[in-house]
Amino acid sequence: MRSVTINPAKMCQPIGAMYALFGVHAAVPLVHGSQGCTAYPMRMFNRHFGELVQVAVSSLGEDASVFGGKKNLMASIENIIARRHPELIGVITTCLSETIGDDIDGIIREGNFEDSKVVPIHTPSYVGSHVTGYDNALKALVTSLSVEPDSDNAKLNILPGMVNPGDVLEIKQMLDSMDVSHTILSDISETLNAPLMLPKPPFPSGGTSVDEIEDCAKAQGVIALCEHAGGSAATFLKGKYGMAADTICPIGVANTDRFLDAVGDMTGVEIPYSLEQGRGRLIDAMVDVHMKTCGKRAAIFADPDVALALAEFVTELGMEPVIISSSTASRKFLQKAKSVTDGGEILNGRDLYELQRAVKDNEVDILFGNTKCAPIAKDEDVAFVRCGFPVYDRVGYHRYGIMGYHGGIYLTDRITNAILEWGER
Template sequence: MLLRHTTAAVAEREALTINPAKTCQPIGAMYAALGIHACLPHSHGSQGCCSYHRSTLTRHYKEPVMAGTSSFTEGSSVFGGQANLLQAIANIFSIYDPDVIAVHTTCLSETIGDDLVQIIAKAREEGSIPPGKMVIHTNTPSYAGSHVTGFSSMVKSMVGYFSEPSDTRSQTINIIPGWVEPSDMREIKRLAGLMGADAIVFPDTSDVLDAPQTGKHVFYPKGGVTMPALRRTGESAVTLALGPAASEAAAKALDVKCGVPCETMTLPIGLQATDRFIDAVRQYSGRGVPAIIEEERGRLIDVMTDMGQYLQGKRVALWGDPDQLVALSEFLVDLDMKPVYVVTGTPGKVFERRMEKALQGRVPEAQIRQGATADMFLMHQWIKQEPVDLLIGNTYGKYIARDEDIPFVRHGFPILDRVGHSYFPTVGYAGAIRLLEKFLDVFLDRRDRDDPEERFELVM
C-alpha cells in the first residue's frame, strides 16, 4: 500500500499541498510555444526549471523537446537576468536559428522583477534579433495560477505579439483548442476541414510532438502554427475558444485588439460538447454538416445505446484541468454515470458554476473542489469514505488505483506511463467512442478477472 498513510478522515488543511493535481505555470507556456512553427521556447530562470519541463514533456510525448534557458546564477539573482537573456537571445538566433523565441518567466525572474518588454526591446536595438524574426514573451510566475494559466498566458501573448488588426474580415475561423493533445488538435482541424471551414488553429502541436521517425532529428518539426497565420488571426470572422481556462483569455484579447468576435465553448469532448462545436463551426463556415460527420455522431450514439448497461450508475472520480473536467463530466452524465468527486488544483472563477451546469442536476452527491488544497490526497480521502467504480485522470492516479483496486482510465496531463494520447484523439465523436472503449475495457476486463466461474460470461 504505497499510500498506506492516507486516512479517511478529512482534516481541514490551512496550508500544504499533498500529491498535487496541478503543476506550475512555465511548463504550460512551454507547451503552448511548441505549437508555433520553428519556435524555441525559452525559460527565463534557473537551469532546473527548463530541465524539469523538458523532461516532463518528453516523458508525456516520448519526443525530443527543445528549449533554451537563461541559466540564472547567484549574480543574476542579485543584479537581474537582463544580461543572461540578452546573451541567450543572441546565442539562440546564431546557433539554433528559430523563427520565434517564446520567452516565459519563472518565480525567480518575476520576483527579481525583470522587465521582459524592455529587455526584448534592447535585444532588438542591439541587433541580436535578425529581420523577420520575433521574440515574444509571457509572464508566468510559478506562485500564481497553474500550468493551465501559463498555457493560457502564452496563447494570449501570441495574440498580443502577432495578430494584426484589419479593415476587412475574412471567412476564416480562429480555433484556440486549449491544452489538448497533438492528436486532438489534428482532429479539430480534420473536423473543421470536413465542414469546409478555413480554420487557423493555434497553438497547434500536431506534427511537432507526434513527429514521425525519419532517421533525422528535426530541430523544428514541420507542424505548428506559422507566423503569417498568426498575423492573419486579426482579420478572421470569429474566434472559437475551446475551454475558458486555457483559451478564453487569448480570444478576448483578440476581440479587444482586432475586433474579432469570440465565443467560448466547452472542449468538444463527449456528445453534447462536440454537437455545440460542430454547430458553431457550421454557423460560421456557412455550410452544412457533411454526412460523414453525421455518421460519426450516429456511430457514437450507437455504441452508447449498445453498451449503456455496463456504464449506468457507475461512480467516477476525476482530477486534472478544469476544461477537461467540465467536458468529461457532461459526457459522463449523458452516459448515465455519476461524476461524484472532481478535483483540480487550478484556481479560477467559473469552474464550479460550469461544473454544476455540466452535471445537469443529476448528481446531487457530487463533491467538487478547486485550488490550493484540492489535491490527490483529498481525492483519496473522499474515496476512502465512499468508494468509486472508476478513476479518470493523469498518471498520478495509479497509486490510488492500485491501493484501492479501482479501474483507471488515463486522461489529461501528464501521462508518464502509457502511449496513445498523442495519436488517438478524445475530442469529437470518434474521440468519444475511444473514451467509451476505454471505460468499457477497464470495466469488462475487471469482470472477466473477478467474476466467479459460474458468472463468467463469454458474451457481454
C-alpha cells in the same frame, strides 16, 4: 483548510507556456530562470509525447539573482538566433525572474532583435498553474503578433488548449470535412507527434507559422476549446478585432453538437452527412455498452474545462459524476461544476491527497486522471481511465483524441474496457 499541500496535483506556469510554444513552427521556448525550471518539464514532455523537445534556459545563478538577469537574457537570445535561426523566441519568466523584477519587456525592446520575433510571456509560478501559463502564453502570442486586418481571410481561429495531438487532429478533420479553413493556435498535432526523418530537420514539421498568427485578426470567428487555456486570447481577439467568439470543449455528444453548431453559425457552413454518420456511430457505441456503464460512480480529475466536459460525457453514458476535481483553482470551474455534478463533491484547486480522500468517501467505481492518479486507483481498487497530461506509465495516449464524435467512440471503448478489467480483477 490545510496550509500544506500533500501530493501536489498542479504543475507550474512555464510548463503551460512551453506547451503553447511547441505548437508554433520553428519556435524556441526560452525559460528565463534557473536550469531546474526546464529540467523537470522537459522530462515530463519527453515521457508523455515520446519526443525530444528542446527548451533553452537563461541559466540564472547567484549573481543574476542579486544583480538581475538582463545579461543572461540578452546573451541567450543572441545565442539562440545565431545558432538556431528560429522564427520566434518566447521568453518565459519563472518564479525567480519575476521575483527579482527583471523587466523582460524592456530588455526585449532594447535588444531590438531583427532576425526572429521575440515575445515576452509572464508566467510567475506562485500564482495559477500550468493551465494559467498556457493561457498567458497564447494571449501574449496574439497580442504581440496579430496585425490589424485590412481584409477578411474567411478562416476560423481554433484555440485547442492543453490537449493531445490526437485531439487537434480530430478537430482538424471535422473542420476539413466541413470545408472550413482554420488556424489552430497553437497546433501541436505534428510538432509533438513528429515523423522520424533523416536528416533530422532543425525544427519539427507542422505547427502554426508566425505569419498565421499575424493573420489571425482577419478571421471571422474564434472558438476556444478550453476556456481556462486560451479563453484570454479569444477574449482579446473578440474585444480588439470584433470577431465572433465562443468557448466549447467538444467532448461527448452534446458538446460536439454545440461545437459544430458554433462553427456553422460563424461560417454559414452546413454540417455534412459524414459528421451525422460519425455522431450516429458514437451513439451506437454508447448504446452497445450502456449496461456496463449505467449507474457507475465516476471521479474525474483533469484540467478545468476537460473535467467539466468529461463529467457531461459520463452523464451521457448513464454514469454519475460524484467527484469533479481540478488542480487549477477557478471560480468559473466551481460554478459550472455545481451544475454538472448535481450534489457531487467538487475539488477546486486541491491536491491528490484530497482526491484520494474523496474517492474513499464517495464509493467510486471509476477514476479518470493522469498518471499521478494511478496509485490512487490501485490503492482504492477502482477502474482507471488515463487522460490529461502527463500520461507516462503507458505509451501512445497522446496520439489519440477524445474530442469530437470519433474521439468519443475511442473514449467510450476505453471507459468500458477499464470497467471490464476492473470487474475481472
